[in-house]
Amino acid sequence: MARQIEFFHPEPPPRAHRVWPVFLPFAGCPHRCLFCAQDRQTGRDATTLRGARDSLARDLESALAAGRGPYELAFYGGTFTALPEPWPETFLALAARFRSAGLISRVRCSTRPDCTDSAGLARLRTLGLDMVELGVQSFDDRALAVSGRGYSGETARQGCAAVREAGLALGIQLLPGLPGDRPGVFRRDAALAADLAPEIARLYPCLVVRGTGLAREWERGRYTPWTLERTREELAAALPVFWGRGVRVIRLGLAPEGTLERDILAGPWHPALGQSVRGRALLEVVREAAGELGRAPTRLDVPRRYQGELLGHGGELRGEYQALGLSQGTIRYVDAAGFVLI
Numbered sequence: 001m002a003r004q005i006e007f008f009h010p011e012p013p014p015r016a017h018r019v020w021p022v023f024l025p026f027a028g029c030p031h032r033c034l035f036c037a038q039d040r041q042t043g044r045d046a047t048t049l050r051g052a053r054d055s056l057a058r059d060l061e062s063a064l065a066a067g068r069g070p071y072e073l074a075f076y077g078g079t080f081t082a083l084p085e086p087w088p089e090t091f092l093a094l095a096a097r098f099r100s101a102g103l104i105s106r107v108r109c110s111t112r113p114d115c116t117d118s119a120g121l122a123r124l125r126t127l128g129l130d131m132v133e134l135g136v137q138s139f140d141d142r143a144l145a146v147s148g149r150g151y152s153g154e155t156a157r158q159g160c161a162a163v164r165e166a167g168l169a170l171g172i173q174l175l176p177g178l179p180g181d182r183p184g185v186f187r188r189d190a191a192l193a194a195d196l197a198p199e200i201a202r203l204y205p206c207l208v209v210r211g212t213g214l215a216r217e218w219e220r221g222r223y224t225p226w227t228l229e230r231t232r233e234e235l236a237a238a239l240p241v242f243w244g245r246g247v248r249v250i251r252l253g254l255a256p257e258g259t260l261e262r263d264i265l266a267g268p269w270h271p272a273l274g275q276s277v278r279g280r281a282l283l284e285v286v287r288e289a290a291g292e293l294g295r296a297p298t299r300l301d302v303p304r305r306y307q308g309e310l311l312g313h314g315g316e317l318r319g320e321y322q323a324l325g326l327s328q329g330t331i332r333y334v335d336a337a338g339f340v341l342i
């Protein structure tokens with residue numbers, strides 16, 4: 001019988017949580033960051049916290065009455081841990097009420113690394129917060145300074161440590177291609193982030209969005225975003241680094257929500273960026289298995305769940321598979337958990 005190599009996709013398994021996002025654009029933010037367009041990204045204007053709480057309470061009530069859920073409630077779009085008093089407590093008390101009714105299973109928020117004092121986080125944990133996603137963006141001092149983030153790489157690392165020390169799950173967001181970027185910065189950022197072993201990571205390549213400070217920099221010729229091709233390559237190289245540390249990368253690029261697509265002036269945005277990137281990362285896994293096989297493969301069995309990404313977007317990786325000896329007729333999609341290369 002011909003030698004065969006069996007292998008699994010290296011991505012860690014997903015957590016079964018349906019997320020209920022609550023957008024609080026710019027709420028609690030100490031200033032508006034150069035690149036940030038939360039209003040266009042989320043399709044919501046800066047809202048009053050009272051209005052956000054009232055509509056959330058109504059929506060949760062209706063979901064409970066309709067027997068929906070459970071959900072993971074996620075407060076996004078601003079700096080939750082720096083909301084003025086008593087708003088963090090107010091939102092968490094609302095979440096706790098619906099948690100005891102069985103509608104909410106977990107609560108997470110997004111915030112900045114420089115708004116994470118240990119005592120404050122520990123208090124939010126006792127009020128029902130489970131996870132903090134930190135908008136780290138980069139650990140590189142120069143990229144952070146040129147982008148006007150207002151904190152250093154060390155502060156970003158300390159922020160991650162403070163979340164873990166408070167007993168909260170950690171998520172890390174990175175923004176490759178910031179102003180001040182140089183070759184190798186994102187690779188180092190990805191390795192550092194993976195070493196911190198967050199539960200999840202999100203990678204949002206930097207875009208030039210209408211109405212931001214970065215748009216003005218770009219118009220004056222002072223900022224050049226990454227190309228789409230570089231973005232695909234860099235993100236595809238980063239995925240195995242995260243997977244190797246058991247970290248799921250749950251987002252690659254911004255989702256086309258609100259008016260975002262219309263408002264992107266420049267930068268590496270594509271609706272199928274994630275599919276392209278995941279496809280490239282998977283190609284490397286197959287290439288490695290083919291190397292182990294030591295001869296041209298004659299068949300590849302692929303778990304059906306990876307059918308949508310094996311060949312990348314629009315079959316862009318077909319030629320790469322053919323070069324490995326795997327033409328379309330030799331690839332089979334099967335109801336199995338693992339891959340088989342024969």
Ligand code: SF4
Pocket residue numbers: 026029030031032033036037038077078079112135
């Ligand atoms: S990047 Fe984060 S901290 Fe900066 S303005 Fe946007 S939401 Fe606020």
